[in-house]
Amino acid sequence: xxxxxxxxxxxxxxxxxxxxxxxxxxxxxxxxxxxxxxxxxxxxxxxxxxxxxxxxxxxxxxxxxxxxxxxxxxxxxxxxxxxxxxxxxxxxxxxxxxxxxxxxxxxxxxxxxxxxxxxxxxxxxxxxxxxxxxxxxxxxxxxxxxxxxxxxxxxxxxxxxxxxxxxxxxxxxxxxxxxxxxxxxxxxxxxxxxxxxxxxxxxxxxxxxxxxxxxxxxxxxxxxxxxxxxxxxxxxxxxxxxxxxxxxxxxxxxxxxxxxxxxxxxxxxxxxxxxxxxxxxxxxxxxxxxxxxxxxxxxxxxxxxxxxxxxxxxxxxxxxxxxxxxxxxxxxxxxxxxxxxxxxxxxxxxxxxxxxxxxxxxxxxxxxxxxxxxxx
Ligand SMILES: Cc1cc2nc3c(=O)[nH]c(=O)nc-3n(C[C@H](O)[C@H](O)[C@H](O)COP(=O)(O)O)c2cc1C
Numbered sequence: 001x002x003x004x005x006x007x008x009x010x011x012x013x014x015x016x017x018x019x020x021x022x023x024x025x026x027x028x029x030x031x032x033x034x035x036x037x038x039x040x041x042x043x044x045x046x047x048x049x050x051x052x053x054x055x056x057x058x059x060x061x062x063x064x065x066x067x068x069x070x071x072x073x074x075x076x077x078x079x080x081x082x083x084x085x086x087x088x089x090x091x092x093x094x095x096x097x098x099x100x101x102x103x104x105x106x107x108x109x110x111x112x113x114x115x116x117x118x119x120x121x122x123x124x125x126x127x128x129x130x131x132x133x134x135x136x137x138x139x140x141x142x143x144x145x146x147x148x149x150x151x152x153x154x155x156x157x158x159x160x161x162x163x164x165x166x167x168x169x170x171x172x173x174x175x176x177x178x179x180x181x182x183x184x185x186x187x188x189x190x191x192x193x194x195x196x197x198x199x200x201x202x203x204x205x206x207x208x209x210x211x212x213x214x215x216x217x218x219x220x221x222x223x224x225x226x227x228x229x230x231x232x233x234x235x236x237x238x239x240x241x242x243x244x245x246x247x248x249x250x251x252x253x254x255x256x257x258x259x260x261x262x263x264x265x266x267x268x269x270x271x272x273x274x275x276x277x278x279x280x281x282x283x284x285x286x287x288x289x290x291x292x293x294x295x296x297x298x299x300x301x302x303x304x305x306x307x308x309x310x311x312x313x314x315x316x317x318x319x320x321x322x323x324x325x326x327x328x329x330x331x332x333x334x335x336x337x338x339x340x341x342x343x344x345x346x347x348x349x350x351x352x353x354x355x356x357x358x359x360x361x362x363x364x365x366x367x368x369x370x371x372x373x374x375x376x
Pocket of ligand 1: 319
């Protein structure tokens with residue numbers, strides 16, 4: 001591979017952004033922001049270590065207090081949180097790598113333990129039937145029936161997205177990714193399984209899309225559309241998702257988003273993070289047919305498939321998640337055909353401190369035998 005022209009490692013520019021390659025670091029929650037939910041020096045070090053990516057998308061970041069639903073993940077609603085994130089963007093920009101912030105509201109996937117005893121909010125009062133959730137006490141608890149948002153409250157949540165998008169700008173990010181995937185609040189609105197509303201935000205696919213449309217427009221008040229990305233997961237089952245009309249829904253979503261000329265549409269097309277098995281999975285080729293802008297593929301991609309997707313014109317960018325955890329210099333490894341470190345054990349994914357986070361060696365260090373305890 002190293003003697004051939006690499007499409008994956010070729011640069012890409014748009015709207016003043018300069019990506020050294022097409023490898024995107026996929027958003028990954030790592031729970032290192034402390035109970036105060038403020039990004040910090042440790043996180044700055046972690047992201048800077050991974051700055052060989054063409055673009056970094058931050059871990060999911062709560063837009064408001066009501067959005068919180070993961071123990072020790074960061075937020076972006078307060079001045080202190082903006083200051084914390086500035087440390088990260090400064091460190092990453094020191095390597096000339098652009099970085100987007102992922103805007104997150106967990107909706108029904110949260111728990112009243114995170115919300116001062118109030119139930120989580122959702123489009124409809126339909127309980128998450130999936131695995132238990134690790135709450136703020138660190139304890140695993142069953143999901144609760146959420147409270148359906150009133151119609152005028154939905155507009156207030158849209159304002160929270162606008163505020164978070166503004167804060168992302170103040171914190172020095174190059175853009176935002178709206179997290180409309182993986183069964184969190186926006187996905188709950190998009191999908192018929194979780195949205196049984198009878199107002200203008202429910203029922204038809206046009207209505208179920210309205211919440212995301214208003215969020216995109218709120219972000220456009222702050223950012224040029226070429227600095228706004230959207231993430232969707234048409235095939236996913238994570239967070240008890242999967243609706244029989246998934247193909248109709250996500251085809252419509254992609255068609256509508258096409259008109260906004262966004263930075264990219266990030267589609268979790270791969271099946272290695274859970275698949276709902278309600279029919280044939282939706283593919284990047286299929287999205288190419290209905291979406292005219294930049295497309296990012298994700299999930300389970302290895303070097304060869306990522307290369308092929310871009311060479312075949314099915315994607316412009318490929319987001320890579322888990323391999324970045326234990327290979328901080330992943331892109332150099334791709335470029336030099338170097339072997340990978342052992343995958344990190346899942347028990348360090350969300351384990352609060354430096355161990356299993358910033359202690360994975362780059363290739364040269366690994367050659368010198370500096371193996372992280374987290375991969376032994
Ligand atoms: C530890 C971990 C945390 C994740 N956190 C997020 C997140 O905050 N936001 C998001 O959109 N996806 C999240 N994901 C999903 C990844 O972005 C990606 O879609 C998934 O890992 C599949 O890509 P991969 O096969 O390259 O790892 C997470 C995945 C992992 C393993």
